[in-house]
Structure formats: C-alpha cells, structure tokens
Amino acid sequence: MELPENLRPDEASPEWLSKGDNAWQLTAATLVGMQSVPGLVILYGSIVKKKWAVNSAFMALYAFAAVLVCWVGWGYQMSFGDELFKFLGMPHVAMNQKFLLDRTFVGYLPNATMVYFQFVFAAITLILIAGALLGRMNFHAWMLFVPLWLTFSYTITCYSIWNPNGWLAKMGVIDYSGGFVIHLSSGVAGFTAAYWVGPRATNDRERFPPNNILLMLAGAGLLWMGWTGFNGGDPYMVSTDASLAVLNTHVCTATSLLTWLLLDIIFFGKPSVIGATQGMITGLVCITPAAGVVQGWAAMIMGVMSGSIPWYTMMVLHKKISILKHVDDTMAVFHTHAVAGSLGGILTGFFSHPKLCRIFYLVEDWQHYIGLAYGLKTGQVRAGFKQMGIQILGILFVIVVNVITTSIICFLLGRFIPLRLNEDELQIGDDAIHGEEAYALWGDGEKFDGSKHNSVYGLEEFALVPPKAEA
DSSP states (O other), X not given: OOOOGGGSOOSSSOTTOOHHHHHHHHHHHHHHHHIIXXXXXXXXXXXXXXXXXXXXXXXXXXXXXXXXXXXXXXXXXXXXXXXXXXXXXXXXXXXXXXHHHSBOSSSSOBHHHHHHHHHHHHHHHHHHHHXXXXXXXXXXXXXXXXHHHIIIIIHHHHHHHHSTTSHHHHHTOOOSSSXXXXXXXXXXXXXXXXXXXXXXXXXXXXXXXXXXXXXXXXXXXHHHHHHHHHHXXXXXXXXXXXXXXXXXXXXXXXXXHHXXXXXXXXXXXXXXXXXXXXXXXXXXXXXXXXXXXXXXXXXXXXXXXXXXHHHXXXXXXXXXXXXXXXXXXXXXXXXXXXXXXXXXXXXXXXXXXXXXXXXXXXXXXXXXXXXXXXXXXXXXXXXXXXXXXXXXXXXXXXXXXXXXXXHHHHHHHHTTSOSBOOHHHHHHOHHHHHSOOSOOOSSSSOOOOOOSSSOSSOGGGGTXXXXXXXX
C-alpha cells in the first residue's frame, strides 16, 4: 500500500527520520531553553537585592549565548563524539552540513536536533552554577569561566555518563535526564567556585531581600513547566516512557513543594514563598535521574524526601557545619542541586523498575538496571546492590571531577584577573559594573511607607528629609 504523500520519504525527510519524534524533540529542547531564557534570567534578576538585578540576570543570559558558540565549536563532539579517552571525546566542530543532516547516534533524529537538544542542557548547567556566585563575581572573570568550565568539566561528566561509549554508561549508571551530569555537577561546581571567589559584601550577606517576589514566581513557573521538556525529551522519541517521565516529574515536584511548605509552617510559623520555590526546585532535581524509570508511587516518596532532606541540610546542618557556613552560596545551589541531585541518584538506584529501564534503554535483559527494591522483592539482591554501588560510584566521580576542575580553573583565572569585584563595586552594584540599573525606584529593596501615621522606618533614617539646621 502506498504511503500518503506527506509521509513519503524524500531528500528532506529520509526513511530513517521520524517526523513526530523530531517535532517533539525540537519542542522539548525549546522548553528547556525557555527554562534558562527567560526563566532563570527572570528568577535570578528578581530574587536578588535590587542593586544586583541587572548583573544577576545578565550572567545567565551571557552564559546561554557563550555556551552555544562553544558547544557547536567543540563541546558537542567532546561530549558525544568519537572517543579520545575513556571519559572524553575528540574536539571537533559540529557545524558541517553533512554531519548535521545525518542520523544521530540514537533514535530517529538528525544530528542538528541532537546538537540543539544537548546544548540547552549544557547551557542551564552553567546558569545554575551562576546562582552560587550572584552578587560579587567579576563579570569579566565569569566571561572566561563559562567556556573553560564547559570545556574541561562538563564534557567529562557528560561523555562518561551519557555517551554510550562512556565508562560509567557502559557500567550501567542510571541518569535519566541529568541528576548527575547537570544538577550534581552544578551544585558541586557552584559551591567550589563560591569558595574561590569569596563572599558577598558583609551587608549583602546579612540582608539580601528579593526585589520582586512576584517576578521570582514567574521565573520559577517557567522553570517548573519547562521541566516537561527537560525530562520528557530524554527518551529521544514520542513514547509511553516520555509520558510517564512527564507525569512523575510533576507529581514529585508538587509533593516536594508541599512538604517543604509544611516544614516551614511547622518550624517557622509562616508559609514562605521563597521556601516553597526551593522545595519546587529540589523536587525537580531529585526526580530528574529517575523520571521515566520509577513508578508513580515512588515519585511521590521521592518528593517527600526531596522536600525534607535538603530542607534539613539547608535549615539545620548549614548552621552547624563550618565549611557550609564559611562558603557564601548565594542561591544555596549546594542544597538544592548537589544534595537533591545525589539524593535522586541514590533513590534511582533503589526504586528503578527493570521493566521501565528496559523500555527506556531498549535492552532485552530484564536483569539489567534493576533497582535494589525490586532486587529484594524478586530475590535478585546482588543485582540490586550492584546498581546502588554504580549509582554511588557515579556520584563520587562527579564530585571529584567538579571539585578538581573547578578549583584549577578558578585558581588559574585568579592569577590573571580578579574573581571578585572590588569593594566599591560591591557596594554600588549594577550601576558600577554595567552602567545600568533595573528599576528607577527608591531604595534597595527596603520597605517604604511615606505615611506619617504608619511609617515602617523613620524618614530621617534614610535621609529623605534634610536635617534641620542648628540655630
């Protein structure tokens, strides 16, 4: 029977191309891109003190653009190309017409689609690192840090875990959509870079009010909804597994947000909007390595744990452990991404279902990728413990790589350019760095009420009323 005209293969649509898969993959990639631009641009620009709004938003926007140029120049091939080492690919340009139109290494897609899809993941990783450095990093140093870290850190973890020829991929590590490659990496690298850059100005570290909580929620909403493409795009096809990954993502995230919110109410007495946003993020991060390989009830349990364990490390342990108190991690990416990413990786090793893994990885061996819970249930305990061991090995590898590479990059950069802004720039903020300010408004985020009957602050305290001349 002859195919309909719109389904017949031709030069633009070869026989191997799935139009539906390709359309979804491009859509998913764009959803992930919108998590960064405008999502994190808005979130970063609004969650910081008013004087840092422009700088924080622009750090994200710059990273997005810089990563794309580096990605097509050499980063993609170092992550997904031919082997150079067991943990790294050969650096080659990914802009040749013949290469871009050929079939990619997995699925029914052209290389151009895969290059674009993987780019938005690389870009958001650097933008997440920026969250730890807001409010004090020299922008010129950031301009150099982005391509260096992408080249010498991201490509190593990406090749090792996501490239089919990577050593951890061959061992059978499960990282469905970036719990290790993106979130654990960004959390560890951000915390390490924050150590080398140094803290914010004392007054900023003591008081750093968001300049616009409503805009922060808008950015957070884009981040949450964009995760539909983040986790739903990683089967590289329109499949039942993609649908499961999307639903699990939102179930875990909602559960995590509610858990964090309840803990805030129980222990602090108030339902914190910023706290709920943090719970949303930890839920998204935790489910990422497991999205399409766990059942719905497991996703809900993961949500409870991602809303409580990172809450505990942030609210309790952070105040007790000296290194956590010493390092100024502006957006708490260590807790929201390193802790939540590690937690997700371990829970993936526990809850991953062999049937779902078979659907995702397209392997026939049902004993491959078996979570410990199912190993205990079916009597395949050894296989379950093996998977847990591989997950822990993956976590340790990502931590070691990012601590070492980030430290080397920051140390070498610091020999040529200051990593931290000078004291005058730290006090002034955007106007000193960019010559631009976000708002033509009074003050620096302080509450202001001009009523003489109901004033939060005395007017003279802010020098709005000239002092009376002495007689």
